[in-house]
Amino acid sequence: MSLCIRSKLLRPNFIGSLFRYSTSPVEALEQSEAVVDVDEDALAREAEIERKRNISRLNPPHQNLINGTRPYEEPKSLAHLTVKYNRKMYGKYGSASGVNPSICFPSKQDIAEKIEYESVAYPYTIKQMMETAARNRKEQQEKIEQRDREVAARFAKLGQWMKELNDKIAKKTAETNAAKQKKERLVEEVRRHFGFKLDPRDERFQEMLAKREKEQKKLEKQARKEAKEKVMIAKLQQQNAKISDAKK
Structure with missing residues (x-):
């Protein structure tokens, strides 16, 4: 004692x-x-x-925590007066906490606010969300399949595109070479016109070259016009032949 x-x-x-x-x-x-x-x-x-x-030198609240009892017998701050804190104390220490267990149950206002929150945050039922998720997965799968079909179709046309590209490059190269050869021919004609060696940068040379280019363009235009007329005449002849055959 x-x-x-x-x-x-x-x-x-x-x-x-x-x-x-x-x-x-x-x-x-x-x-x-x-x-x-x-x-x-x-x-x-x-x-x-x-x-x-007390060799631990702990203060009483910490000693209470170690001994498994409520840290504070009386509230020390405003946080100790909240419902959340007292629910926590009751959940951890039970009836030894001295908290009325009725505060652990939500009030009518809490239930109403929770229902209102869930109606706004989660407006759809589980079945509706599952249907939406399934529909989204189906749409994504259809997009993937459509993309695969487009890639396969383009890959099938790859050979044709390569051929068209090579033909285009070859045509461009041929046109460039033809223009270069035509330019060289005109330069040579101008030189023969003067009958002696003349610097291409000379003004007389440039004037004669421009004149020959203009004449060459005129001849080419006339040739295209004649070719076009020949094509039109051939078409008319074919139509007249068809009309004659129809009358016979």
């Missing part, structure tokens, strides 16, 4: 015995004050002993 408990148990009898055997009320009061002083000293020594026994 600790000193504090012994002092509490012995105090009434001891004080009564003082009054019983005292010679005067003043002496009894002095003796009782001395006993109280002794009792307070004993309590202080007991508290000091308990403090020295």
Whole structure:
């Protein structure tokens, strides 16, 4: 039994015995004050002993956490007065937390707010969401298949495109070479026209070259016109032949 408990148990009898055997009320009061002083000293020594026994040097809330009890017996901040905190305390310590378990159940307002939130955040049912997901997967699969068909069709035309590209390059090369040869022929004609070697940068040479180019373009235009007329005449002849055959 600790000193504090012994002092509490012995105090009434001891004080009564003082009054019983005292010679005067003043002496009894002095003796009782001395006993109280002794009792307070004993309590202080007991508290000091308990403090020295706490070798962890933890404060009381941390000691309570280690011992599995509620950290604070009384609220120390506004957070300790919230419903969320008290629900947490009841969930962790149960009835030993001293929290009324009724706060763990949602109120009518909480239920109404939750229903309103879910109606806005999740407006579709599980079946509707599953149908939407299936439809999206089907659309994505159709897009992939369509893309594969387009790639296959283009790959099938790759050989034709390569041939067309090569033909186009060859045609462009031929046109370039023909233009170069025509230019060389015109230059040679201009040189023969003068009958002596003349610098191509000479003004007389440039004027004669421009004149010959103009004449060459005129001749080419006339040749294209005649070729076009020949084609039209051939078509007319074919149509007349068909009409004659039809009449026969």
